[in-house]
Amino acid sequence: MVRPPCCDKEGVKKGPWTPEEDLVLVSYIQEHGPGNWRAVPARTGLMRCSKSCRLRWTNYLRPGIKRGNFTEQEEKLIVHLQALLGNRWAAIASYLPERTDNDIKNYWNTHLKRKLQSGGDGAAKPPAHRPPSSSKGQWERRLQTDINLARRALREALTPLDDLKPQLQRDAAADAPGAGAGTGGGDSPASSSSGASQCSPLAPAAAVAAGPYVLTAENISRMLDGWAGRKVRGGGTPGTPGGAESASTGSSDASEVSYGGAAVASAAPAPACGGPVFEYEAKPGVPTSHQQMPLSAIESWLFDDDSHFHHAVQSASLLDAAPMDYPF
DNA sequence: AAAGGCTGCAACCGCATGCCG
DNA sequence: GCGGCATGCGGTTGCAGCCTT
Numbered sequence: 001m002v003r004p005p006c007c008d009k010e011g012v013k014k015g016p017w018t019p020e021e022d023l024v025l026v027s028y029i030q031e032h033g034p035g036n037w038r039a040v041p042a043r044t045g046l047m048r049c050s051k052s053c054r055l056r057w058t059n060y061l062r063p064g065i066k067r068g069n070f071t072e073q074e075e076k077l078i079v080h081l082q083a084l085l086g087n088r089w090a091a092i093a094s095y096l097p098e099r100t101d102n103d104i105k106n107y108w109n110t111h112l113k114r115k116l117q118s119g120g121d122g123a124a125k126p127p128a129h130r131p132p133s134s135s136k137g138q139w140e141r142r143l144q145t146d147i148n149l150a151r152r153a154l155r156e157a158l159t160p161l162d163d164l165k166p167q168l169q170r171d172a173a174a175d176a177p178g179a180g181a182g183t184g185g186g187d188s189p190a191s192s193s194s195g196a197s198q199c200s201p202l203a204p205a206a207a208v209a210a211g212p213y214v215l216t217a218e219n220i221s222r223m224l225d226g227w228a229g230r231k232v233r234g235g236g237t238p239g240t241p242g243g244a245e246s247a248s249t250g251s252s253d254a255s256e257v258s259y260g261g262a263a264v265a266s267a268a269p270a271p272a273c274g275g276p277v278f279e280y281e282a283k284p285g286v287p288t289s290h291q292q293m294p295l296s297a298i299e300s301w302l303f304d305d306d307s308h309f310h311h312a313v314q315s316a317s318l319l320d321a322a323p324m325d326y327p328f
Numbered sequence: 329a330a331a332g333g334c335t336g337c338a339a340c341c342g343c344a345t346g347c348c349g
Numbered sequence: 350g351c352g353g354c355a356t357g358c359g360g361t362t363g364c365a366g367c368c369t370t
Contacts, residue, residue, distance in 0.1 A: 038355065090358055110336050
């Protein structure tokens with residue numbers, strides 16, 4: 001049996017996506033849900049590779065994505081997690097639910113890497129405990145250790161949030177009672193990969209908080225308005241619905257245009273698991289779009305499982321081998 | 329004001345991994 | 350257990366806009 005090429009090299013369009021293409025893709029996914037990407041080009045008539053469709057959806061069209069304007073907290077998280085996990089952007093992104101791995105990767109390469117390099121010689125060097133590019137089995141075993149390290153790093157990164165901690169913990173307790181409670185067994189957010197079509201412990205809370213995105217005519221209209229209202233880059237590169245312009249215009253853009261806004265979500269009732277389409281858009285094991293949810297989830301993960309954390313701290317001397325000495 | 333260089337972002341490419349028959 | 354397929358992931362590239370000279 002001859003394996004068909006991933007992308008039909010002939011007749012496959014490349015380059016920036018147009019608003020029309022985005023609309024077609026979003027409409028299709030609204031109807032059929034993400035997945036079965038191979039069928040997407042054929043069924044939609046999009047002259048795009050299936051991978052391109054998936055990428056476009058994952059990085060830009062998916063609801064709940066925040067773009068631009070990385071906060072200092074996010075920067076710290078990224079720096080710490082990059083030091084701990086290496087260039088495993090998908091894993092890092094799982095701690096920043098509103099950010100895509102591509103976004104984080106770009107931000108690291110364009111901002112943080114340079115920042116670290118200019119900030120100190122040693123800081124930019126990968127730590128000794130950085131995951132080796134060895135077999136996955138080794139890596140998985142190591143991951144358990146790194147989880148504990150990550151917790152410590154996250155706690156440090158989140159230290160300035162102590163003022164908010166009581167509220168965050170209340171949120172975590174109220175919104176995600178199960179979030180992180182089972183992480184003592186090593187089930188970190190980064191490692192839970194089976195939640196795409198299931199109810200993540202966090203997903204219902206997020207759905208309640210922000211509601212699911214429902215593609216309606218109004219939303220499509222808003223989307224197109226957003227495109228039409230912004231200058232088209234490169235004679236065809238649309239701004240992204242998630243608010244690509246937000247970097248220069250302020251953080252409000254992201255919520256204005258993104259699909260995760262509460263106003264949009266209010267168009268439909270908050271579903272239980274298996275509700276309307278896009279309910280399954282939550283990243284696996286991570287909350288959907290709500291500004292506070294990621295921190296709540298992280299806080300929950302960090303503090304709910306504190307006993308495990310302290311045990312790890314006490315029993316593992318490896319903490320000493322993981323200096324968190326970064327310029328910022 | 330114009331030209332060249334630099335920066336940042338969106339997208340592509342190829343490999344790795346997991347699932348299913 | 351094996352092979353094929355679909356998807357996920359990380360590295361890299363291309364290009365438009367911005368900045369500097």
